[in-house]
Amino acid sequence: LRIIEELDYYPNHSGKLLKQGRTYAVAVVSSFFQNVFKMDFVNGIEQAVYHTRYQLRQFTTQTGKEVDKCKEILFGKMADAVFAMNVFPDIPFLEKMKKANKPIVLVEDVVPGFAGVTYDNYQAAYEAVKFLAGRGRRKIAISIGQKSFSGHSFVDNRYKGYLDALKDLDLPYSRVLEIPSYDLETGRQLYSIMKNLDDFPDALFCASGDVTAAGFLQAALSGGLGVPDDIAVMGFDDSIIGQSTTLGLTTMRQPVHEMGQAAFQLALDMLEGQDPGAFSRIVTFPPEIIVRQTV
Amino acid sequence: LRIIEELDYYPNHSGKLLKQGRTYAVAVVSSFFQNVFKMDFVNGIEQAVYHTRYQLRQFTTQTGKEVDKCKEILFGKMADAVFAMNVFPDIPFLEKMKKANKPIVLVEDVVPGFAGVTYDNYQAAYEAVKFLAGRGRRKIAISIGQKSFSGHSFVDNRYKGYLDALKDLDLPYSRVLEIPSYDLETGRQLYSIMKNLDDFPDALFCASGDVTAAGFLQAALSGGLGVPDDIAVMGFDDSIIGQSTTLGLTTMRQPVHEMGQAAFQLALDMLEGQDPGAFSRIVTFPPEIIVRQTV
DNA sequence: TTGTAGGCGTTATCAA
DNA sequence: TTGATAACGCCTACAA
Numbered sequence: 352l353r354i355i356e357e358l359d360y361y362p363n364h365s366g367k368l369l370k371q372g373r374t375y376a377v378a379v380v381s382s383f384f385q386n387v388f389k390m391d392f393v394n395g396i397e398q399a400v401y402h403t404r405y406q407l408r409q410f411t412t413q414t415g416k417e418v419d420k421c422k423e424i425l426f427g428k429m430a431d432a433v434f435a436m437n438v439f440p441d442i443p444f445l446e447k448m449k450k451a452n453k454p455i456v457l458v459e460d461v462v463p464g465f466a467g468v469t470y471d472n473y474q475a476a477y478e479a480v481k482f483l484a485g486r487g488r489r490k491i492a493i494s495i496g497q498k499s500f501s502g503h504s505f506v507d508n509r510y511k512g513y514l515d516a517l518k519d520l521d522l523p524y525s526r527v528l529e530i531p532s533y534d535l536e537t538g539r540q541l542y543s544i545m546k547n548l549d550d551f552p553d554a555l556f557c558a559s560g561d562v563t564a565a566g567f568l569q570a571a572l573s574g575g576l577g578v579p580d581d582i583a584v585m586g587f588d589d590s591i592i593g594q595s596t597t598l599g600l601t602t603m604r605q606p607v608h609e610m611g612q613a614a615f616q617l618a619l620d621m622l623e624g625q626d627p628g629a630f631s632r633i634v635t636f637p638p639e640i641i642v643r644q645t646v
Numbered sequence: 647l648r649i650i651e652e653l654d655y656y657p658n659h660s661g662k663l664l665k666q667g668r669t670y671a672v673a674v675v676s677s678f679f680q681n682v683f684k685m686d687f688v689n690g691i692e693q694a695v696y697h698t699r700y701q702l703r704q705f706t707t708q709t710g711k712e713v714d715k716c717k718e719i720l721f722g723k724m725a726d727a728v729f730a731m732n733v734f735p736d737i738p739f740l741e742k743m744k745k746a747n748k749p750i751v752l753v754e755d756v757v758p759g760f761a762g763v764t765y766d767n768y769q770a771a772y773e774a775v776k777f778l779a780g781r782g783r784r785k786i787a788i789s790i791g792q793k794s795f796s797g798h799s800f801v802d803n804r805y806k807g808y809l810d811a812l813k814d815l816d817l818p819y820s821r822v823l824e825i826p827s828y829d830l831e832t833g834r835q836l837y838s839i840m841k842n843l844d845d846f847p848d849a850l851f852c853a854s855g856d857v858t859a860a861g862f863l864q865a866a867l868s869g870g871l872g873v874p875d876d877i878a879v880m881g882f883d884d885s886i887i888g889q890s891t892t893l894g895l896t897t898m899r900q901p902v903h904e905m906g907q908a909a910f911q912l913a914l915d916m917l918e919g920q921d922p923g924a925f926s927r928i929v930t931f932p933p934e935i936i937v938r939q940t941v
Numbered sequence: 942t943t944g945t946a947g948g949c950g951t952t953a954t955c956a957a
Numbered sequence: 958t959t960g961a962t963a964a965c966g967c968c969t970a971c972a973a
Contacts, residue, residue, distance in 0.1 A: 359721055362722055362950080363722060364722045365660045365661075365951090366664050366949075367951055368660040368951090368965095369951070370950080370951045370965055372965070384693060385686075387685075387886065390682070393680050397679045397680060397706055406703070406705070407704060409692075409702060410701070411692055422656065423656050428658050447654075451654075535886070535890055565891075566890070569894065591682065591857070592886065592887065592890050595860035595891065596860075596892045597860070597864055597893045598892045599864065658966050661965075662966080663949095664950065665967045665968050
């Protein structure tokens with residue numbers, strides 16, 4: 352032991368893994384770089400991982416190559432389990448991985464019958480509209496990301512929740528602002544777009560997230576629009592961005608951090624658990640409204 | 647090749663690495679989980695890594711165990727190079743790693759003679775005070791993290807910049823609010839602390855970062871304090887938090903994303919470059935003031 | 942061109 | 958308890 356200390360000997364990691372056949376690593380795979388959502392999610396995984404012998408690895412791939420990357424990681428023994436963020440649900444692929452006993456946890460966009468962690472996006476949008484209507488708003492616009500080809504992405508679910516709520520509440524006004532990205536500048540542009548609308552809304556539900564809501568708030572207030580007097584604004588996520596706007600943002604909380612922790616727990620259940628049900632378990636988190644000053 | 651495809655064969659990563667003796671991985675080591683600073687920094691590394699054959703790995707350690715972890719990673723061949731964030735500068739350790747030709751890039755807190763990426767924190771604080779004074783402020787308070795034992799951490803440098811600027815500008819007023827953490831709530835508490843001060847400042851320089859500045863802004867404005875009329879507020883970092891406050895935050899930009907890219911480039915130079923100077927190169931980024939509405 | 946053998950560093954097994 | 962040996966899967970070098 353003294354010699355080990357003196358020579359700074361540390362066991363070669365690759366040699367160890369090769370022999371063991373297990374990596375004791377889990378991997379996050381996504382086609383986008385760090386952003387606030389991923390930060391919160393990864394933070395949740397990190398904290399859960401911290402108390403175990405596992406390592407966390409992150410891989411960024413080209414859009415559309417996620418499935419290949421997952422295969423490479425799992426079959427090539429780069430990690431024991433994978434968290435796939437917003438990956439287009441390729442059922443034959445998922446079947447194959449399940450049959451091969453390779454743990455994949457789908458995040459956000461989930462497929463019935465396969466392990467995943469998600470959020471009730473339909474209900475969240477539905478309740479957001481109901482809440483706005485309950486505060487006397489009648490002309491509720493929504494800003495939202497691109498709808499998907501499949502019609503089953505989290506964006507599609509939020510969209511459906513919005514439409515169904517309007518219908519159930521007998522609100523004839525609807526206005527959908529579909530935006531290409533989720534950044535501040537796009538949020539600011541929402542105001543320019545809205546200004547030119549002939550029929551102005553009295554509420555904006557930023558289903559596109561807190562960052563876009565913060566951008567809208569900046570542009571609207573410096574454009575002289577009163578919030579919440581002229582227009583109510585509701586965000587989505589309750590991320591640190593939503594928490595730090597100067598005018599407190601009312602928002603639909605998504606417990607992203609807890610989702611990360613749950614995702615790791617689910618991966619562990621698949622890797623070490625006796626419970627075969629884990630391979631088709633979906634953990635769904637409920638919406639929660641955080642009321643601040645913009646509604 | 648058809649058979650490879652059919653059987654979903656992927657080369658075993660550990661076997662490959664064991665033979666190669668190189669991992670083609672770089673590792674970020676820190677004693678804290680994802681936060682906005684780390685997010686931006688890692689994002690910079692990720693984008694630089696993306697175009698190479700390298701992978702990025704992240705390791706979170708107990709505070710004080712960073713050096714052990716770096717040794718384990720480098721000697722145990724878990725990665726080819728390490729980015730050490732805010733690690734207490736242990737010179738004998740750094741000497742040893744340099745002698746062993748193991749690339750370590752120090753981030754933020756840097757040691758002369760060893761590879762690192764940093765920011766001119768002294769100059770940044772100095773210029774922030776000068777800027778505030780140039781706008782007619784005479785009683786400038788600073789909020790800042792815990793000073794270090796060594797007296798040479800980035801916090802210490804900001805502190806010195808503040809004091810020297812006050813001296814050079816003949817401003818007798820000084821008020822240092824040393825805070826334990828960098829979150830929103832701590833920022834809000836800055837307002838409560840300040841309210842009870844007998845001699846109220848006319849400017850607050852949040853050298854503790856944009857997040858604390860955003861928290862202060864919330865508390866101050868809802869407490870009825872006028873910004874910038876009653877008090878000027880200046881942040882630090884120009885992170886996404888600083889960019890998304892409803893009242894635009896004037897702040898001292900730190901190009902964290904670029905620092906991440908530079909750190910990876912420096913690691914590459916050490917790993918693949920012919921230039922032995924890389925092992926003692928320090929890349930320092932200059933400060934830049936972003937003027938918005940709070941000053 | 943194709944095939945075979947050895948070694949990377951670890952760990953598990955089996956023998957002494 | 959200790960010590961030698963084989964095998965994990967890859968790559969490279971050398972032989973056929």
